[in-house]
Amino acid sequence: MKHRFLVNSMLGSLARWLRIVGYDAEYRRDAEDDSLMEEASRTGKVLLTRDRVLALRAKKRGVETILVEGEGDVEQLGALAAALGLELDPSNSRCPKCNGSLTQVDRDQVRDRVPEASLEAFDVFWVCGSCGGVYWRGSHWDQIASTIEAADKLSRGENSKRL
Ligand SMILES: [Zn+2]
Numbered sequence: 001m002k003h004r005f006l007v008n009s010m011l012g013s014l015a016r017w018l019r020i021v022g023y024d025a026e027y028r029r030d031a032e033d034d035s036l037m038e039e040a041s042r043t044g045k046v047l048l049t050r051d052r053v054l055a056l057r058a059k060k061r062g063v064e065t066i067l068v069e070g071e072g073d074v075e076q077l078g079a080l081a082a083a084l085g086l087e088l089d090p091s092n093s094r095c096p097k098c099n100g101s102l103t104q105v106d107r108d109q110v111r112d113r114v115p116e117a118s119l120e121a122f123d124v125f126w127v128c129g130s131c132g133g134v135y136w137r138g139s140h141w142d143q144i145a146s147t148i149e150a151a152d153k154l155s156r157g158e159n160s161k162r163l
Pocket of ligand 1: 095096097098099100128129130131132133
């Protein structure tokens with residue numbers, strides 16, 4: 001089954017990237033350690049944290065936990081993808097803001113919510129079922145795609161070193 005994630009404080013950016021590449025990633029910035037471990041074990045989500053003490057405690061309790069040590073989006077996402085064998089596929093993105101599911105719609109359904117120039121330039125739009133956010137692959141998309149590609153390459157490089 002596809003991994004789902006519970007993301008601890010200081011990893012908000014990683015949570016957004018996981019959503020963009022199609023993973024369910026709930027961000028819990030201010031949660032107490034005990035409630036994080038309880039939620040991860042109850043839901044079967046993988047706990048992601050930068051806190052060594054929490055990572056050790058969670059592992060002792062049998063919670064699947066990854067201590068995220070890298071810096072920057074490419075390194076963190078790449079190392080995580082390598083550790084869990086994740087496929088980084090932006091064709092199944094979730095809402096980067098709230099983790100809701102996105103539904104593909106055509107421009108007539110978002111005509112009142114998208115700037116005219118973007119409506120004319122793009123054919124495909126997505127709407128978040130939870131927060132109502134509207135997305136399209138605008139000029140920022142190239143940069144997003146190249147970050148994902150770099151993380152994917154990094155993850156494969158690390159894999160081959162291990163073999
Ligand atoms: Zn949303």
